[in-house]
Amino acid sequence: MNETVQMRTWAEVSLDNLAHNYHTLRAMLPQGCRFLGLVKANAYGHGAGAVGRKLQALGADMLAVACLDEAAELRRVGVTLPILCLGQTPPELAHLLLECGVTQTVSDLETGKALSAAAAAAGKQLRIHVKLDTGMTRLGFLWTEDRALQERALDQIARLCALPGLEVEGFFTHFADADSNEEYTMRQLTRFLDARQALADRGITFEICHCAASSAVLNYPCTYLDMIRPGIALYGYYPAPELAGLDGPGLLPVLTLKSRVAAVREIPAGTSVSYGRTATLERDSRLAVLPIGYGDGFSRQFSNRMEVLLHGQRCPVVGRVCMDMCMVDVTDLPQVHAGDVAVIYGQEGLLDQAAQLAGTIPYELLCNVNPRVPRVYLENGR
Numbered sequence: 262m263n264e265t266v267q268m269r270t271w272a273e274v275s276l277d278n279l280a281h282n283y284h285t286l287r288a289m290l291p292q293g294c295r296f297l298g299l300v301k302a303n304a305y306g307h308g309a310g311a312v313g314r315k316l317q318a319l320g321a322d323m324l325a326v327a328c329l330d331e332a333a334e335l336r337r338v339g340v341t342l343p344i345l346c347l348g349q350t351p352p353e354l355a356h357l358l359l360e361c362g363v364t365q366t367v368s369d370l371e372t373g374k375a376l377s378a379a380a381a382a383a384g385k386q387l388r389i390h391v392k393l394d395t396g397m398t399r400l401g402f403l404w405t406e407d408r409a410l411q412e413r414a415l416d417q418i419a420r421l422c423a424l425p426g427l428e429v430e431g432f433f434t435h436f437a438d439a440d441s442n443e444e445y446t447m448r449q450l451t452r453f454l455d456a457r458q459a460l461a462d463r464g465i466t467f468e469i470c471h472c473a474a475s476s477a478v479l480n481y482p483c484t485y486l487d488m489i490r491p492g493i494a495l496y497g498y499y500p501a502p503e504l505a506g507l508d509g510p511g512l513l514p515v516l517t518l519k520s521r522v523a524a525v526r527e528i529p530a531g532t533s534v535s536y537g538r539t540a541t542l543e544r545d546s547r548l549a550v551l552p553i554g555y556g557d558g559f560s561r562q563f564s565n566r567m568e569v570l571l572h573g574q575r576c577p578v579v580g581r582v583c584m585d586m587c588m589v590d591v592t593d594l595p596q597v598h599a600g601d602v603a604v605i606y607g608q609e610g611l612l613d614q615a616a617q618l619a620g621t622i623p624y625e626l627l628c629n630v631n632p633r634v635p636r637v638y639l640e641n642g643r
């Protein structure tokens with residue numbers, strides 16, 4: 262009955278918390294605004310299949326992935342929602358986009374021409390969203406205040422939209438600094454709206470214009486336009502700590518990473534611990550050995566720095582984190598025994614703390630939870 266009994270380390274994914282976050286974000290939208298859920302990178306480590314199906318059941322309008330393989334995986338598990346592929350797809354694989362019914366982002370005219378030719382040759386229509394680079398400097402038709410550059414972008418987008426075999430549905434951009442710089446974000450928004458207007462003046466309009474990822478969703482309602490594109494907020498984390506609490510009911514972490522104590526050992530004072538002997542016990546100690554290491558995504562940077570929760574108490578990691586194990590000090594917690602479950606992330610701000618320690622963001626640590634770690638899905642509390 263309880264399959265987690267056998268597991269060394271696992272990630273509990275609460276589809277109930279996902280639903281809570283979905284409804285919380287949905288409630289912020291005006292009537293008619295669509296909702297695209299980001300499920301790239303295995304749904305930020307949560308498992309794309311289960312998350313994609315849940316978002317579909319909840320009523321999301323669209324999903325987005327980074328690459329064709331991720332879209333194909335969603336189709337394999339029965340997701341029928343429109344899927345937007347954000348990254349480049351080699352035009353040679355256009356037939357797979359058509360087969361999987363994937364909407365492709367187009368960021369330059371050359372790629373657009375090749376996709377158009379492939380779709381037309383197959384006698385089909387490939388649905389696309391046109392991407393504008395308003396200041397992220399990643400992919401997209403480049404758009405600044407420079408008139409000549411604007412003319413070139415307009416000309417190229419107009420030519421793209423006139424190509425056969427392409428059904429142009431959307432137009433979007435991506436913010437570079439929406440968690441901390443209002444002025445830059447508003448400049449990007451203005452550029453995007455200017456481009457949209459200039460295209461409309463040429464008779465080119467789009468059914469769905471969108472630009473808001475989580476930061477903008479939490480910070481700037483004026484960016485919602487026709488659709489929002491949240492990722493991290495859906496999974497219960499804030500793109501920046503300052504944004505926590507802006508959203509009324511609050512977001513709930515969806516993933517809880519857990520590990521079962523393999524052994525508790527009594528070790529005398531003066532003994533060194535783990536590789537490199539970076540820690541030496543100052544007192545007679547009890548160490549719990551946890552079967553989680555950097556091979557599971559628990560970074561070696563947490564050596565001697567991170568804490569885990571056992572019986573609700575914080576226990577420090579002692580010595581280097583190994584590939585498959587690490588040790589934590591439970592000297593002050595006599596009630597800890599082999600078989601007890603430690604919480605690694607997902608409660609009490611542990612993930613934010615870990616991200617700060619590792620000099621990164623919660624996104625990266627969630628993505629790092631390794632495929633070796635089974636995902637256990639909880640729904641309706643079970």
Ligand SMILES: *Cc1c(COP(=O)(O)O)cnc(C)c1O
Pocket residue numbers: 299301347435473474475476490491492493494500
């Ligand atoms: C990843 C991504 C998002 C989602 O970003 P979050 O900060 O996780 O909300 C939205 N749009 C694009 C283009 C992305 O690449």
